[in-house]
Amino acid sequence: MEDLLRLLPTIRRTRGNRLYAADGSRILDLWMDDGRGILGERDKATRTWAANAADKGLVHPYPGLYERRFEKAVLTTWPELGSVRVFLSEERALDSAARILGSATVPAESPCRDAEGKPAHGPGTLVLLRPFTVLPAGVTLALLRLPCPRPFAPACLAVRDSRMLDDCPGDLVPSLLLAAAARGLASIEVATTNGYGEDHWKRFDRFTAPFFDRNGPYLFARIERSRYEEFYRAALSGGALVSPDYDKPSIVPPDFDDGELKKLAKALDGVRSDR
Structure with missing residues (x-):
């Protein structure tokens, strides 16, 4: 993944879901740090809450007011869930998931790329649960992808049945992280109210449907795995950053214009899959 990300030019600054490079180019971000930046410019509120918490000195792992919040x-975001635990790092969350499930596991994507013979998600599966998706039937444990900038995002396990977490206390984490992540989740609801939903996502299809399979806001390249680097490079030449990982989705951004999509479609037309 890092090898493909290193193909980016030097990024001078970002604004919402656009990257501004030192060479003067502008790139439409469809990766958004694996969904952590799905809010685009709306994550400004998350950063503000993090700054306010820092001003209060809430940067140490003490019990605080934000755990319940x-x-x-x-x-509220995933009403099918029953309980959550937070951790200082994703590695610690995965270690706890392995103890709960009885073996080490890699989180399965949900939604995921369609494939024949794909194993069904089941009780022993750890799913990476993203905003605008629900926990698949039969799955009991999820690692949450929170809509929160990476420096402010705690790792989080969630379950349907809270009894599964009786022997898993999680970590004490700085209240700054919990405040920022709670604000990010609240902003998802605001984004939905303001039009980030199916009608917006369909607008993306007008020019890009031949190149992506879409599930909600999540996009999977319609290309063979062996040709994915070619697809990634073509997208970058067309002014867009797609997911650097074949198995992880790109995402319809909160803000885009027809000109950006036409440029991307023209660049991808040369690597179009025959399937």
């Missing part, structure tokens, strides 16, 4: 925000 964060849990409420998670359960």
Whole structure:
């Protein structure tokens, strides 16, 4: 993944879901740090909450007021869930998931790329659960992809049945992280109210449907795995950053214009899959 990201020019600054490079180019970000930046410019509120928490000195892992607020925000976003635990790092969350499931596991994408013979998600599966998706039937444990900039995002496990977490206390994390993540989840609801939904996502299809399979806001390149680097390079030449990982989705951004999509479609036309 890092090898493909290094193909980017030097990024001078970002604004919403656009990257501004030192060479003067502008890039439409369809990766958004694997969904952490799905809010685009709306994550300004998240950063503001993080700054306010820092001003209060809430940068140390002490018990705080935001633990219940964060849990409420998670359960509002994914009402099928029953309980959550937070961790200082994704590695610690995965270690706890392995103890709960009885073996080490790599989070399965949901939604995921369609493929014949794809194993069904089941009780022993750890799913990476993203905004605008629901926990698949039969799955009991999820690692959440929070809509929050990476420096402010705690790792989080969630379950349907809270009893699964009886022996998993999680970590104490700085209240700054919980405040920022709770604000990010609240902003998802605001984004939906302001039009980030199916009608917006369909607008993206007008020019790009031949090149992506879309599930909600999530996009999977319609190309063979062996040709994905070619697809990635073509997208970059067309002014867009797609997911650097074949198995992880790109994302319809909150803001785009027809000119950007036409340029991307023209660049991808040369690597169009025959399937």
